Amino acid sequence: MSTVTVAVNEPPQAAAQTLMRPMLFTGKAYRRMSLLLLAVIGWGLFCFLYQAIVGLGVTGLRRPVFWGFFVTDFVFWIGISHAGTLISAILRLTNATWRYAVTRAAEAITVFALMIGGIFPIIHLGRPWLFFWLAPYPNERLIWPNFRSPLEWDFFAISTYITASSIYLFLPLLPDLALARDRTRGWRQRLYRFLAMSWRGTQQQWHRLELAIQLMAAVVIGIAVSVHTIVSWDFAMAVVPSWHSTIFGPYFVAGAIFSGIAALIIIMAILRRVYHLEAYLQPKHFSNLGKLLLTMTLLWGYFVVAEMITTWYGNLPDEMGTFWSKISGHFAPLFWAMVLCNFVIPFPLLAIKRLRTISGTVIASITITLGMWLERFLIVVPGAANQRLSFNSWFGYYPHWTEISLSLATLAAMALLYMIFSKIFPIISIWELGGGKHAAAAESGGQS
Amino acid sequence: MSQTDSKPAATPRWGMIIDLNACTGCSACAVACRAENNIAIAGAKEAAYNGTLQWMRIERTWTGSGRNFRVENRPVNCQQCDAAPCEPVCPVLATYTNAEGISVQVYNRCVGTRYCGLNCPYQGRFFNWFDYAWPSPMEVQLNPDVSRRTRGIMEKCSFCIQRILAAERQAELEKRALRERDIQPACAQSCPAEALRFGDLNNPGGAVGAAWDSSGLEVLLPEVGTRPKVRYARRVTPPDSRLAAAPTPTAEVEA
Numbered sequence: 001m002s003t004v005t006v007a008v009n010e011p012p013q014a015a016a017q018t019l020m021r022p023m024l025f026t027g028k029a030y031r032r033m034s035l036l037l038l039a040v041i042g043w044g045l046f047c048f049l050y051q052a053i054v055g056l057g058v059t060g061l062r063r064p065v066f067w068g069f070f071v072t073d074f075v076f077w078i079g080i081s082h083a084g085t086l087i088s089a090i091l092r093l094t095n096a097t098w099r100y101a102v103t104r105a106a107e108a109i110t111v112f113a114l115m116i117g118g119i120f121p122i123i124h125l126g127r128p129w130l131f132f133w134l135a136p137y138p139n140e141r142l143i144w145p146n147f148r149s150p151l152e153w154d155f156f157a158i159s160t161y162i163t164a165s166s167i168y169l170f171l172p173l174l175p176d177l178a179l180a181r182d183r184t185r186g187w188r189q190r191l192y193r194f195l196a197m198s199w200r201g202t203q204q205q206w207h208r209l210e211l212a213i214q215l216m217a218a219v220v221i222g223i224a225v226s227v228h229t230i231v232s233w234d235f236a237m238a239v240v241p242s243w244h245s246t247i248f249g250p251y252f253v254a255g256a257i258f259s260g261i262a263a264l265i266i267i268m269a270i271l272r273r274v275y276h277l278e279a280y281l282q283p284k285h286f287s288n289l290g291k292l293l294l295t296m297t298l299l300w301g302y303f304v305v306a307e308m309i310t311t312w313y314g315n316l317p318d319e320m321g322t323f324w325s326k327i328s329g330h331f332a333p334l335f336w337a338m339v340l341c342n343f344v345i346p347f348p349l350l351a352i353k354r355l356r357t358i359s360g361t362v363i364a365s366i367t368i369t370l371g372m373w374l375e376r377f378l379i380v381v382p383g384a385a386n387q388r389l390s391f392n393s394w395f396g397y398y399p400h401w402t403e404i405s406l407s408l409a410t411l412a413a414m415a416l417l418y419m420i421f422s423k424i425f426p427i428i429s430i431w432e433l434g435g436g437k438h439a440a441a442a443e444s445g446g447q448s
Numbered sequence: 449m450s451q452t453d454s455k456p457a458a459t460p461r462w463g464m465i466i467d468l469n470a471c472t473g474c475s476a477c478a479v480a481c482r483a484e485n486n487i488a489i490a491g492a493k494e495a496a497y498n499g500t501l502q503w504m505r506i507e508r509t510w511t512g513s514g515r516n517f518r519v520e521n522r523p524v525n526c527q528q529c530d531a532a533p534c535e536p537v538c539p540v541l542a543t544y545t546n547a548e549g550i551s552v553q554v555y556n557r558c559v560g561t562r563y564c565g566l567n568c569p570y571q572g573r574f575f576n577w578f579d580y581a582w583p584s585p586m587e588v589q590l591n592p593d594v595s596r597r598t599r600g601i602m603e604k605c606s607f608c609i610q611r612i613l614a615a616e617r618q619a620e621l622e623k624r625a626l627r628e629r630d631i632q633p634a635c636a637q638s639c640p641a642e643a644l645r646f647g648d649l650n651n652p653g654g655a656v657g658a659a660w661d662s663s664g665l666e667v668l669l670p671e672v673g674t675r676p677k678v679r680y681a682r683r684v685t686p687p688d689s690r691l692a693a694a695p696t697p698t699a700e701v702e703a
Contacts, residue, residue, distance in 0.1 A: 055599035056560070057577030062498040064571050066562035126560015126575065126600025133540045133559055143541070143557075151539040151561055238567045239533045239672055384566055388669055389524075391507050392571040394498050 015433060016179060019426045022275045023180065023188075026423065029274075037416040044409020047402045052128055060400045064392050065384045069403035070124035071234075073410065075376040076259070077117030078158070078231050079252070080369075083260030084110030085165045086224040087292070089217040098288055100432040101280045105271060106264050107169040108427070112417040113263070114162045116410045121154065123406060150234045157223075157230040164223050168216045174199045174209060175431040191424075228256040235379060242311070242322035242383040251303045258296035258342075259372035262365035265289050267418065269362045271427055280428050283358055290361040293368070294350035301343050321386040321393060330395040331382050334374055341371025460626065460648040461549040462607050463677040464636070465656050465665065466523055469684060470643035471506075473521030477635035477644060478504045481525075484608060484634035486594045488580030501574040503605040504635050520683060523644065525635065526551060526572040526605035527668060527676030534564035534573060542602070549649070549677055550607050558601040565602060569672045573604045607646070608633035628654050649677065 051058050061068050084106035091099035122131045134145050134155050145152050178199035181192035199205060232252035235243035245251075265286060272281040311323050326335040346364035349355045385395050421427070481487065481504040490499045504525045511518045532551045535543050542557040543564055553573075565573040579599040582590060590596065593610040597603050615630040628647050636644040647656030659665070665679040 055576070055578040057494075057499065057599075061562075062577070063565060063574060066565045066575065121561075124561070126558070126562065126602075127598075130559045133557070146536070146539050146541040148536040149539040149563070150537065151563055155539070234563075238537065238563075239569055240566055387571055388569050388672070389507070389571065391509070396498055 016430050019428050019430050022422055037412040040412035041409050044406050047405040048123060051402050056126055058400060058402050060398045064387050064394060065381060065397040067380050067384055068397055069399045069407055070120050071380050072377045073407050074117055074120035075231055076373050077113050079256035079259045080263045081110045081113035081117060082224055082228060082256035083264045085168055085220045086257055087261060089221045092217045098285060101285055101428055104429045105268055105427055108421050109263055109267060110165045111169050112414055116414045118158050150237045153230045157227045161223050161227045164220050168220050171213050171216060172429055173425060176426050179430055225253055228253045240383050241318035241388060247307055254299045254303055255372060255375060258300050259369060261289055261293045261296060262368040265361050265365040286358045286361045287356050290350050290356045297343060297346050318388050322382045325382050325386060326378060331378060335378055338371050338374040338378060341367040459547055461650045463649040463656050465645045465659060465679050465681060467643040467681040469681060470641040471521045471523060472641055473506050473508060475506050476638045476640060477523055478502055478506060480634040480638035484591055486590050486596050490580060499577055524570060527570050527678045529674035529676045531673060531675045533567045533674060537563040537567045550609055552606060553602055553604050555595060555597055555601050560600040569669050573602050576601050
């Protein structure tokens with residue numbers, strides 16, 4: 001990692017100043033936006049309480065569509081979380097030097113998307129106040145959770161993932177926290193001093209840090225793949241005809257990386273604009289991520305074709321109900337909108353070099369995010385609506401206002417968490433960008 | 449000693465045979481079940497939105513047309529599977545097969561993930577979307593032996609486990625063996641056509657145990673491999689020479 005790639009013409013000193021500006025100064029727009037988001041989150045909290053007190057009947061869910069928006073949101077957010085860590089880890093292990101500007105932003109997405117995704121299984125419970133029964137805690141009745149349940153696997157998968165990705169976010173932050181400690185005073189300094197954990201930038205510390213980051217990058221890739229596979233098994237392990245599919249593991253992981261890259265591009269574009277990071281988040285970064293996104297578009301298309309054509313050719317009566325409800329039935333408008341959003345629109349935008357600009361990749365990312373949400377919905381609901389006993393099929397599911405409100409409120413919570421993060425921590429890795437460890441070490445008064 | 453009086457084996461294994469030839473689709477079983485098990489009435493608005501709870505329901509299918517028109521009424525309750533797909537998926541172990549083969553739902557433990565409801569191929573599980581009301585004077589008919597369910601939990605047919613337990617306690621008090629005829633779930637008890645028969649599968653002399661392996665019985669969705677303890681006596685339609693000879697359906701009616 002000794003390759004020094006200074007992405008900008010500024011000296012490290014100036015880079016640190018630019019990148020730390022959002023941490024030290026807060027504008028009016030930021031405060032207004034925070035208040036707006038807080039209001040949306042407050043409304044979401046009200047909806048959640050209302051739903052818990054009145055009962056889940058305030059949602060549009062009814063038998064046999066027991067799962068709807070909340071499970072869709074859950075899978076969607078866990079998918080978004082793959083943005084981060086997985087992409088950052090892959091870029092780190094392959095030593096792609098253009099990554100410096102994007103890894104921190106991506107790693108932060110992971111942690112917050114996991115927090116958001118992780119609360120949906122609780123929101124969706126019939127008795128959410130008893131959610132802790134899913135945890136294997138010691139209790140006087142000696143009752144354990146059921147380790148055979150895919151939902152229980154989710155519990156462990158997500159808690160492992162959030163732990164690992166938090167560590168993976170924190171480790172590369174250390175030198176930057178030390179930098180912030182040395183450049184601030186008052187309560188900020190106390191905070192950074194605590195978080196920087198006595199980082200002085202000695203040769204030994206750098207050595208250990210690099211080793212730890214490399215190790216976590218390798219570990220986190222394995223965890224990320226296993227997490228979304230396990231999420232997919234919530235469906236694949238069930239006997240519901242269109243859910244019981246061996247392809248779901250890789251299909252979900254590919255979809256997760258797909259939507260994750262899209263979310264990263266959107267957030268990078270916002271950061272670039274709001275914090276004036278044009279010099280750091282350059283068209284090159286969007287173009288490179290656009291290429292990754294193009295790969296995933298093709299992979300996603302391949303998976304959808306593989307999934308659909310085998311169902312169609314096999315023509316098993318149990319599965320054909322769901323199949324036709326997507327192709328030409330009740331869910332057809334959503335299905336074709338998904339194809340449009342995930343393939344037809346983004347493919348030319350990403351494949352043609354002239355269109356793979358910042359706005360091109362951002363448009364593609366927005367449609368892909370919407371399309372991937374639709375994809376999750378189209379896996380959950382049509383399958384549940386189409387049961388083996390034909391008299392139990394029911395397409396009456398429509399989301400009610402609580403479900404829509406809670407989906408939007410969690411989006412607001414994600415945005416707010418991200419905004420707060422970008423105020424407390426440098427959203428672009430200063431030490432990596434500013435020329436690797438040596439420059440940064442000199443910055444923080446280290447001994448290297 | 450009649451057949452039904454014969455002594456069941458030590459641990460009973462409860463099962464049911466539903467005779468599709470006898471069932472007229474009158475829904476008495478569904479009504480009796482509702483009364484016995486304190487099943488909430490969700491109301492007309494909920495019924496229009498698939499929000500009703502019915503542990504026992506009649507699934508009515510129409511096939512054919514004209515002279516071959518057939519109606520089949522199939523009472524469907526929890527099929528009490530030996531390999532119940534609903535059970536392993538519950539993260540808090542709120543449902544399991546008890547020693548007597550009944551798939552039971554532990555209301556106190558249920559947190560309402562509704563995974564079991566999705567993984568039941570028969571859709572025999574029902575969720576309490578609300579705290580349902582029993583407007584006066586309906587509350588006086590609540591069965592004191594069955595707990596009322598709160599919002600946010602699953603419920604399902606229990607083969608009237610409260611009746612089974614009561615009979616077992618009574619037998620214990622009277623220091624005698626359990627008599628199969630003492631136990632009747634509400635649905636079987638109320639069926640005027642006697643289409644529902646309930647009994648101990650471990651008792652080869654019993655009404656259900658004796659017939660259990662006969663070839664005329666089928667299970668619902670055998671391809672899912674759930675091994676239900678509810679079996680159906682297949683509908684048999686004898687060839688009707690009179691119908692075949694009749695030139696038109698109207699002529700047949702007049703004859």
